[in-house]
Amino acid sequence: MFRLLVLTLLLTTSVFAQDITTLEKIGDVVSLTKTDKSITLICNDNSQVQLTILAPDLVRVRASFTKPIPAKDHSWAIAKNDWSTPRWTVNESSTTIIITTDELEVTIQRSPLLISFRDARTHQLLNADERPMSYDANASLAGIMFDPKAGPFVAASKKLGFDEHFYGLGEKASRLDKRRSSFINWNSDTPGYIEGKDPIYQTIPFYIGLQRGIAYGIFFDNSYRSYFDFGKSSQQRAWFGAEGGEMNYYFFHGPWIKKILGRYADLTGHMPLPPLWALGNQQSRWSYYPDTMVEEVVNEYRKRDLPLDVVHLDIDYMHGYRVFTFDKDRFPDPKALTDKLARQGVKVVTIVDPGIKHPVDKNERYHAFDQGLEKNYFQRRRNGDLFVPRVWPGESVFVDYTLPEARRWWGELHRVYTDNGIAGIWNDMNEPSDFVDQTGKNQLDVVSYDEGEKSTHAKNRNTFALLMSRGTYEGLERLRPDRRPYVITRAAYAGIQRYATMWTGDTNSTWDALALNIPMFTSLGLSGEPFVGSDVGGFIGRGNGELLVRSYQVSFLAPFCRNHKVIDGYDQEPWRFGKYYEDIIRKYLKLRYSLMPYLYTALEEAHRTGVPPFRPLLLNYQDDPSTYNLDDQFMVGNDLLVAPIMKPDVTRRLVYLPSGSWYDYWTNKKYAGGTMISVDAPLDVVPMFVRAGAMIPIWPSLNYIGEKPVSTISFNIYPDDSGLASATLYEDDGLSPSYKTGVFRRTTFTARRGPGGITISMEWAEGSYIPGPRKFSFVAKTGERVNF
Ligand code: MIG
Numbered sequence: 001m002f003r004l005l006v007l008t009l010l011l012t013t014s015v016f017a018q019d020i021t022t023l024e025k026i027g028d029v030v031s032l033t034k035t036d037k038s039i040t041l042i043c044n045d046n047s048q049v050q051l052t053i054l055a056p057d058l059v060r061v062r063a064s065f066t067k068p069i070p071a072k073d074h075s076w077a078i079a080k081n082d083w084s085t086p087r088w089t090v091n092e093s094s095t096t097i098i099i100t101t102d103e104l105e106v107t108i109q110r111s112p113l114l115i116s117f118r119d120a121r122t123h124q125l126l127n128a129d130e131r132p133m134s135y136d137a138n139a140s141l142a143g144i145m146f147d148p149k150a151g152p153f154v155a156a157s158k159k160l161g162f163d164e165h166f167y168g169l170g171e172k173a174s175r176l177d178k179r180r181s182s183f184i185n186w187n188s189d190t191p192g193y194i195e196g197k198d199p200i201y202q203t204i205p206f207y208i209g210l211q212r213g214i215a216y217g218i219f220f221d222n223s224y225r226s227y228f229d230f231g232k233s234s235q236q237r238a239w240f241g242a243e244g245g246e247m248n249y250y251f252f253h254g255p256w257i258k259k260i261l262g263r264y265a266d267l268t269g270h271m272p273l274p275p276l277w278a279l280g281n282q283q284s285r286w287s288y289y290p291d292t293m294v295e296e297v298v299n300e301y302r303k304r305d306l307p308l309d310v311v312h313l314d315i316d317y318m319h320g321y322r323v324f325t326f327d328k329d330r331f332p333d334p335k336a337l338t339d340k341l342a343r344q345g346v347k348v349v350t351i352v353d354p355g356i357k358h359p360v361d362k363n364e365r366y367h368a369f370d371q372g373l374e375k376n377y378f379q380r381r382r383n384g385d386l387f388v389p390r391v392w393p394g395e396s397v398f399v400d401y402t403l404p405e406a407r408r409w410w411g412e413l414h415r416v417y418t419d420n421g422i423a424g425i426w427n428d429m430n431e432p433s434d435f436v437d438q439t440g441k442n443q444l445d446v447v448s449y450d451e452g453e454k455s456t457h458a459k460n461r462n463t464f465a466l467l468m469s470r471g472t473y474e475g476l477e478r479l480r481p482d483r484r485p486y487v488i489t490r491a492a493y494a495g496i497q498r499y500a501t502m503w504t505g506d507t508n509s510t511w512d513a514l515a516l517n518i519p520m521f522t523s524l525g526l527s528g529e530p531f532v533g534s535d536v537g538g539f540i541g542r543g544n545g546e547l548l549v550r551s552y553q554v555s556f557l558a559p560f561c562r563n564h565k566v567i568d569g570y571d572q573e574p575w576r577f578g579k580y581y582e583d584i585i586r587k588y589l590k591l592r593y594s595l596m597p598y599l600y601t602a603l604e605e606a607h608r609t610g611v612p613p614f615r616p617l618l619l620n621y622q623d624d625p626s627t628y629n630l631d632d633q634f635m636v637g638n639d640l641l642v643a644p645i646m647k648p649d650v651t652r653r654l655v656y657l658p659s660g661s662w663y664d665y666w667t668n669k670k671y672a673g674g675t676m677i678s679v680d681a682p683l684d685v686v687p688m689f690v691r692a693g694a695m696i697p698i699w700p701s702l703n704y705i706g707e708k709p710v711s712t713i714s715f716n717i718y719p720d721d722s723g724l725a726s727a728t729l730y731e732d733d734g735l736s737p738s739y740k741t742g743v744f745r746r747t748t749f750t751a752r753r754g755p756g757g758i759t760i761s762m763e764w765a766e767g768s769y770i771p772g773p774r775k776f777s778f779v780a781k782t783g784e785r786v787n788f
Helices: 002-015 257-268 291-303 334-343 367-375 404-412 415-419 457-479 511-525 545-555 579-594 596-609 737-741
Strands: 029-034 038-043 048-055 058-064 089-092 096-100 104-109 114-119 125-135 154-159 165-168 182-185 206-211 214-220 226-230 237-242 247-253 310-313 347-352 394-397 424-427 446-448 487-489 634-636 640-642 652-657 661-664 670-672 675-680 688-691 694-698 712-718 724-731 745-754 757-762 775-780
Touching (some): 038 096, 048 104, 048 257, 247 257, 291 334, 367 404, 404 457, 446 457, 457 487, 511 545, 596 724, 745 775, 757 775
Parallel strands (some): 310 347, 347 424, 694 724
Antiparallel strands (some): 089 096, 652 675, 745 757
């Protein structure tokens, strides 16, 4: 027993061997230089710290230990460099240096060097160093991915608040509130992951701290293997660090999380809008082939009156897993297939993996390999040898996506898809996964060009998928300039939202895995990735009808709604477990399509403001501590609250309704919020509530986007206690990038209760898009009369 305990302790601590209290602390401040946008502190150990003022609520902190801040400053994550410096001042005293902007007050204590952030108006403390920034002077903590060029382990440590909550960090198999947990970022292919498995596929080193309703954000822009500990190893501190690279973080002042997400989007990029049909229902399988099976799946969907917009082709469409080819027997005429499916309103997305097959026989010609080799675009080891990982095609090579011309070439290779009518690209295996060794150790001496830095895997692993997706996205943009690209990725680094949407990889078909959907989707939304989803029904394993239905009741309002299944799992299309389940699934798919104008309006908001459609309640109710670790219910936009069942045999649950009033979506019964209510949830019902004060736009029933012109948009009115309700409707052509230049229409509607019933007013619309003729109709869910 005792031995077992010791072993468990060893195992748990060995995951996180870094004890930052043994690190060398940065020296004291001896002098300071100032430019119009930054100050640089020179320390008595020759270290330097640079604070740059980017916006009133955004300050960047860069530290270089025992040497000057390097002149080179580049990150693949950053989208905006041309900030117009806001007004700010600096005040020096013998003990401190204080930077003040309109919103932030940053105090640097000279000895020891400690940085704290306060609200400039209230002087309330937001976040403070627990110890000086530190580094590994003797390389005793050399990371397991040690790279001689990486530099020492670097860390920053913050005081942990007694009631501080932590959110974000991208894709983690963990609950919403990350307090008292620790994480590693090292993109990893982790099929069948369960709660607690870490790391998994993505790295988004951005988190939000929330205390007393006041939020700040920290983006630690360092792509090396990184560590975040939110009060797990010690209750004194929340620290972050990396096995090399720079101490380089951005501090965001809220106090609103929504504002932080907007700034984070400004910094790392706003998600462009995908085509509207990407919000349609999607169906996948590893793998549909031959072409007739794809047709059969689509025919079933149509025959059964189940909505469908997209079908996916997994790896078996290729000739021997060679990307940019189609198997001649299975898909003799891909263009004919996509044309035929297009007539049924269905788009095709193909999977594209990073591994390019290395020909086994020297005389074998494969254009992707031959061209890439000739142009020297493939990754090589330090000794000059080609790096040859083993993935689906067997021995393969990877492109060095840090080379701009290689990304361009990669993009151009997609012409075979666009010429054949393929509508979108699904990037898998881009951690990058290597069957030889999934830890990355076999890739440590792989060198990437990296803007001439010739850096190794330790720095480039976590950004590999970002750059691959970038090559894919930019290629599709060039190949089809009048269409919005649609790219889906498994792995990622911060900034990924500029190029790709994402899904949560190889989940299990289990109730436990289903319960992770809400915390994962909402955490991704709080990390700058608004377009998320998970394999509906779960990927690995058998599952059953009940699980599939409950899974749809989570995903029917997720941006990415795709049923997908592993090669050896049960067939899992909506009808596979029988009519009883199929009928319920139909109801939810149809509901998704009728809520399309609401979903699309919420998605456009994400594009513009960084605030995701799929939200934890705390994002809308940041002042309400009851929401701080609530992750078994979610909101879509500001108005819809959904509380699914994620356990078998359960038909009743408690639902938390925040303050205000709420209407049961199914019965229109009104509830007072600010409390828990108990509601019935038989298998065909997902508890769903509408915020009083909302108007929900509804489309007529469609089996795919564009099936027929939308001639009527109905607004369901849910007046608040003072008789008011409002809605925003966003419309554009759904396909082209012209929304970026103002070709959209945003209309605001208000409903007001008066003596003769409810009166609607419509505000003049924003934007230059002219929608086709359509009627608006209004229905008060209170049964009141509506005048227009
Ligand atoms: O090693 O392409 O996450 O969705 O079906 C497995 C086959 C590779 C992993 C993806 C999954 C996909 C599968 N892929």
